[in-house]
Amino acid sequence: MTDTQEIKNRLDLVDVVQDYGVQLRKSGRNYAGFCPFHPNTKTPAFYVFPETQTWRCFGACAEGGDVFSFVMKKNGWDFKETLVDLARRAGVTLEETRPKDAAREATEERHAALLDAASNYYHQLLLHAPQASDARGYVAGRALADDTVAAFRLGFALDSWDAAKTHFTAQGYSEDELLAVGLLTEHEQRHTRYDRFRGRLMIPIRDLDGRVVGFGARTLDPDGVPKYLNSPQTELFDKGRLIFGLDMAKRYIREKHEVVLVEGYLDVMTAWQHGFRNVVAQMGTSLTEAQLRLLQKQSKRFVLALDPDAAGAKATLRSLQLARETLDRDLDVRFDARGLVQLEGRLKADIRVVTLPEGQDPDKLIRSDPAAWPRLLAEARPVVDYVIRVVAAALEPGDAKGKSAAAAQVLPLIDDIADPVERDHYLKRLSKTLGIDEAALRQAAARQKKDRRPPTRQHPPRGETPAGGPPAAASYPPEPEAPPDDLGAPARAVLSSGGGKIATRRLRHASRLEENFLRQALEHPGALSAVNYLLGRHKQPEVSAADFVRVEDRALLDVIVQRATLPTVATIDELCDSLDSVLAQRVKALFAKPSTPGIKLDRLPDSLALSVLDWRLEKIREHNTILKQLLPSGSPAESKDELTGSYLAQVQEMGRINRARDAMTATGRRRAEQGLSGRKPR
Numbered sequence: 001m002t003d004t005q006e007i008k009n010r011l012d013l014v015d016v017v018q019d020y021g022v023q024l025r026k027s028g029r030n031y032a033g034f035c036p037f038h039p040n041t042k043t044p045a046f047y048v049f050p051e052t053q054t055w056r057c058f059g060a061c062a063e064g065g066d067v068f069s070f071v072m073k074k075n076g077w078d079f080k081e082t083l084v085d086l087a088r089r090a091g092v093t094l095e096e097t098r099p100k101d102a103a104r105e106a107t108e109e110r111h112a113a114l115l116d117a118a119s120n121y122y123h124q125l126l127l128h129a130p131q132a133s134d135a136r137g138y139v140a141g142r143a144l145a146d147d148t149v150a151a152f153r154l155g156f157a158l159d160s161w162d163a164a165k166t167h168f169t170a171q172g173y174s175e176d177e178l179l180a181v182g183l184l185t186e187h188e189q190r191h192t193r194y195d196r197f198r199g200r201l202m203i204p205i206r207d208l209d210g211r212v213v214g215f216g217a218r219t220l221d222p223d224g225v226p227k228y229l230n231s232p233q234t235e236l237f238d239k240g241r242l243i244f245g246l247d248m249a250k251r252y253i254r255e256k257h258e259v260v261l262v263e264g265y266l267d268v269m270t271a272w273q274h275g276f277r278n279v280v281a282q283m284g285t286s287l288t289e290a291q292l293r294l295l296q297k298q299s300k301r302f303v304l305a306l307d308p309d310a311a312g313a314k315a316t317l318r319s320l321q322l323a324r325e326t327l328d329r330d331l332d333v334r335f336d337a338r339g340l341v342q343l344e345g346r347l348k349a350d351i352r353v354v355t356l357p358e359g360q361d362p363d364k365l366i367r368s369d370p371a372a373w374p375r376l377l378a379e380a381r382p383v384v385d386y387v388i389r390v391v392a393a394a395l396e397p398g399d400a401k402g403k404s405a406a407a408a409q410v411l412p413l414i415d416d417i418a419d420p421v422e423r424d425h426y427l428k429r430l431s432k433t434l435g436i437d438e439a440a441l442r443q444a445a446a447r448q449k450k451d452r453r454p455p456t457r458q459h460p461p462r463g464e465t466p467a468g469g470p471p472a473a474a475s476y477p478p479e480p481e482a483p484p485d486d487l488g489a490p491a492r493a494v495l496s497s498g499g500g501k502i503a504t505r506r507l508r509h510a511s512r513l514e515e516n517f518l519r520q521a522l523e524h525p526g527a528l529s530a531v532n533y534l535l536g537r538h539k540q541p542e543v544s545a546a547d548f549v550r551v552e553d554r555a556l557l558d559v560i561v562q563r564a565t566l567p568t569v570a571t572i573d574e575l576c577d578s579l580d581s582v583l584a585q586r587v588k589a590l591f592a593k594p595s596t597p598g599i600k601l602d603r604l605p606d607s608l609a610l611s612v613l614d615w616r617l618e619k620i621r622e623h624n625t626i627l628k629q630l631l632p633s634g635s636p637a638e639s640k641d642e643l644t645g646s647y648l649a650q651v652q653e654m655g656r657i658n659r660a661r662d663a664m665t666a667t668g669r670r671r672a673e674q675g676l677s678g679r680k681p682r
Helices: 003-010 013-019 067-075 079-090 099-128 130-141 146-152 163-169 175-180 246-256 265-273 289-296 313-325 337-347 362-368 372-378 383-393 400-415 420-434 438-451 489-496 510-523 527-537 551-565 572-578 581-592 601-630 642-677
Strands: 025-027 030-033 046-049 054-057 155-157 184-186 193-195 200-206 212-219 228-230 259-262 279-281 301-306 350-355
Touching: 003 067, 003 079, 003 289, 003 581, 013 030, 013 046, 013 054, 013 067, 067 079, 067 551, 079 551, 099 130, 099 155, 099 163, 099 175, 099 200, 099 212, 099 581, 130 155, 130 200, 146 265, 163 175, 163 193, 175 184, 175 193, 212 265, 246 259, 246 265, 246 279, 246 289, 259 265, 265 279, 265 362, 301 372, 350 383, 362 372, 383 400, 383 420, 400 420, 400 438, 420 438, 510 527, 510 551, 510 572, 510 581, 510 601, 527 551, 527 601, 551 581, 572 581, 601 642
Parallel strands: 259 279, 259 301, 301 350
Antiparallel strands: 025 030, 030 046, 046 054, 155 200, 184 193, 200 212, 212 228
């Protein structure tokens, strides 16, 4: 993960924008306000989209971007200044430039492409291979619909020692690469390499951005061991930093203002199929701070729906005891109450627990009685409240020693609560539940705190915020019943006329075109000026930073401009050595991608100029798709507000771009025809 991506994962754009004094109000899933970059006092033209962590002005600016572009524009900073400031705010330590960092980025891109190809390979086998009949039967037995199978891209690994190895080495991947991403395993003594996954149902595991980073493989043999075989730890696959299903669920988590964590992959799929799409799985380990920080960006309320065999009284108490005795190391337990309480305080989150009925798991419960699922979640209790109930249920009446032991187990949890009012509440609650005088409990807590040795803490890994670091993002403001008066009547008309239904979509081709443009311009320093000349001839603005979505790409445009002025051209490796680690990583990633084939050097400027116009058109279409949803009812021409003016201006700009594109295409055709007709016969 790059530094910029790690920063964006840790920060919430809504909070950053509000910290700069921009007043935002909830509008459906999104936030609206007056644009801070131009005079805008009647109709709110500035929107923040939490789902994509992007902002956009639909007024005079007609600009947008991410948290980096917002801070750069607001402060007039360059990329480096913004990177340092946001890294400090997010608690991310920036590393100095190292050549291996840039190389690692390129390797990561190739490994991600390999895993994506493997996901498609296994999926096609499940759908069509005769050997996958048992797997298809298992999927049908779990009542998973075709749409669900496709959405999660379920697959099947052939029961073979070398089927995957043979398939991917034939596609140009080396055995070392297959081993590095966990598709192969190596025999310790013989050092032979063979397929890690054989005869199993394959479940792709994706990161927050939707990249396949590993697999969970379920045995189809009733006596098969292990039941689930996950990918090994790799550069991309780290169980402690992944949440299964989060890439698909994040939108729905924001809508529900709640994330539900379960223990099984199939639990998530069944919930998704039945419309409960804010459900994710925690990868079979105790929750880590890194995982909860990922979830915290989507919601501040967490519900842990624990299977009864994992969350019964004995398992809960055993986890508490282990947590207290071994605070200096990570625990592989399913329910670490004390750890959750500590994290809850640092993350400013509301973490709750619910136990499923005996003999049930989410998959069974939802399939048999879907209406029971929301009723069950409504019964979720705060962590400490849940543990007090578990402890009290296990006590024998009149057992003084049992009460003392129970208090000793619960008091450390109460002590770890950050809020003093909550601590006092739970002390009173424990006193009442156990029938012990509150003063005696406070004495026991003080004595326990004095006797407890301080935990040994390791330095947090790079990118993780230690306790006492930057505060967690503030909670979203509640959605108002009506738009606030300080936004004015026109704003109320816009927000009430469809603001709750604003839909954003990913740009389909723009990012690919931008990346190819940057790669070609870096490789051929004269290409940018040639492209700008062609654009100018057709009355189109030159390529600027505003043309690029990624903040690193905007910064790279400055590098390209400077590179074109140098008397000698450095190699790409030499260029990377001169850049900071973030930009060097981006350059390496660009050159790890395949370039557009079949373009002659003399035709390169024409091709790149057309690609600039194509991605500008795509961005305007996306801009106007959203803008039409914000316009008041009626024909755009009948209203003269700022949003309508922006919409009409963008329509006119599309016409100008299309005319320029047609002219460039016709010119290119004539050149090609002249070249062919003037060619001398051999």
